[in-house]
Amino acid sequence: MQQQLSVITLGISDLARSRRFYVDGFGWRPAFENPEIVFYQMNGFVLGTWLASALECDIRRSGLARPGAFALAHNVAAREEVQPTIDRLARCGGRILRMADAPPHGGYRGYVADPDDHAWEIAWNPAWPISAEGYVSWGIG
Amino acid sequence: MQQQLSVITLGISDLARSRRFYVDGFGWRPAFENPEIVFYQMNGFVLGTWLASALECDIRRSGLARPGAFALAHNVAAREEVQPTIDRLARCGGRILRMADAPPHGGYRGYVADPDDHAWEIAWNPAWPISAEGYVSWGIG
Numbered sequence: 001m002q003q004q005l006s007v008i009t010l011g012i013s014d015l016a017r018s019r020r021f022y023v024d025g026f027g028w029r030p031a032f033e034n035p036e037i038v039f040y041q042m043n044g045f046v047l048g049t050w051l052a053s054a055l056e057c058d059i060r061r062s063g064l065a066r067p068g069a070f071a072l073a074h075n076v077a078a079r080e081e082v083q084p085t086i087d088r089l090a091r092c093g094g095r096i097l098r099m100a101d102a103p104p105h106g107g108y109r110g111y112v113a114d115p116d117d118h119a120w121e122i123a124w125n126p127a128w129p130i131s132a133e134g135y136v137s138w139g140i141g
Numbered sequence: 142m143q144q145q146l147s148v149i150t151l152g153i154s155d156l157a158r159s160r161r162f163y164v165d166g167f168g169w170r171p172a173f174e175n176p177e178i179v180f181y182q183m184n185g186f187v188l189g190t191w192l193a194s195a196l197e198c199d200i201r202r203s204g205l206a207r208p209g210a211f212a213l214a215h216n217v218a219a220r221e222e223v224q225p226t227i228d229r230l231a232r233c234g235g236r237i238l239r240m241a242d243a244p245p246h247g248g249y250r251g252y253v254a255d256p257d258d259h260a261w262e263i264a265w266n267p268a269w270p271i272s273a274e275g276y277v278s279w280g281i282g
Contacts, residue, residue: 001168001226004184004215004275006264008149011210027142031279043145044185044276046269052210059212059252059260060239068209069152069193070259071200074145085142098201111200118211119200123147128187134145135185135276138172 006045008072011052011064012116017093018049021114025092026074043134052116066117073121075130079108085122086112094120147186149213151259152193152205158234158256159190166233167215184275193257207258214262216271220249226263227253235261 012018019038022028031041036054040047056062076085083100090096093115100110100122109123127139153159160179163169172182177195181188197203217226224241231237234256241251241263250264268280 002184002271002275003167003169003181004271004277005149005188005213006216006266006269006271006277007212007214007262008146009212009214009262026144028144032281039279040144041279042185043143044183044274046277046279047146055210055212058239058244059262061208061260064208064210065206066210067202067205068211069196069205069207069257070209070211071148071150071196072146073148073150075147098199103199116210119202121148121150121200125147128147130143130145130147133185134143136145136147136187138180138182138187140173 004045007048008045009048009050009055010114010116010118011055011066012049013052014115015049015051017115021089021093022047022049025089025094043136067113067119071111071119071121073109073123075123075125075128075136077124077130079124082108082110082122082124086110089114089120089122145186148189149186150189150191150196151255151257152196152207153190153257154193155256156190156192162230162234162255163188163190166230166235184277208254208260212252212260212262214250214264216264216266216269216277218265218271220265223249223251223263223265227251230255230261230263 097111238252
């Protein structure tokens with residue numbers, strides 16, 4: 001079976017508010033959008049931001065909670081980009097959870113929540129190679 | 142800025158129970174594991190399953206809730222693989238949330254929760270190409 005994940009779908013409350021964080025904050029371009037969902041083509045999979053009410057209906061569960069027990073990470077190419085990226089995301093509707101600092105296992109990272117309280121780690125991790133296409137490989141420092 | 146996500150980290154409570162779902166259920170191989178985290182090399186990024194207490198400490202927030210307002214998806218190559226994949230995951234510690242059926246936008250899908258209540262959609266979506274390496278592209282049917 002392929003070691004593959006095709007979509008991450010985040011439940012959101014306000015499409016325009018979420019779009020500002022991802023499009024203006026990260027600088028990403030949607031692949032598709034309509035009044036209830038925005039899809040972004042990522043590095044080998046798709047990110048969707050979908051109205052939480054529609055997501056709940058699709059999963060057939062209710063009461064999905066935020067903040068959930070998970071984090072997403074975006075790695076940058078240099079240590080000096082970490083805090084400015086967090087600051088820019090905060091200016092686009094995010095909320096800083098942890099200012100950048102050095103974790104015990106090396107590298108440099110901080111956390112920012114998107115407008116729907118989903119946690120994003122912004123990290124510089126020199127042990128994990130990133131290809132020109134954005135494909136990320138696990139590695140050890 | 143790269144349209145890239147490097148890691149999805151899921152907060153878990155019991156490493157062996159979670160590992161059974163991902164290794165025996167999905168058939169995936171860890172890239173690294175220690176007593177608090179398992180990393181899986183995915184299609185262009187890394188999936189981590191980390192003790193939720195350690196994740197909370199890293200993010201600097203507490204009370205991360207489950208089920209969170211998000212879903213992950215794994216796409217399969219044929220409609221006939223969807224329900225058997227869900228059934229196998231359920232035998233490996235998962236819990237079926239929605240039996241497979243056809244959504245209005247086409248394809249075929251169901252949902253299963255992992256042992257920590259994180260929702261996985263198992264889907265057949267003929268409009269979204271998957272390369273031999275597992276890279277998934279957004280498409281329209």
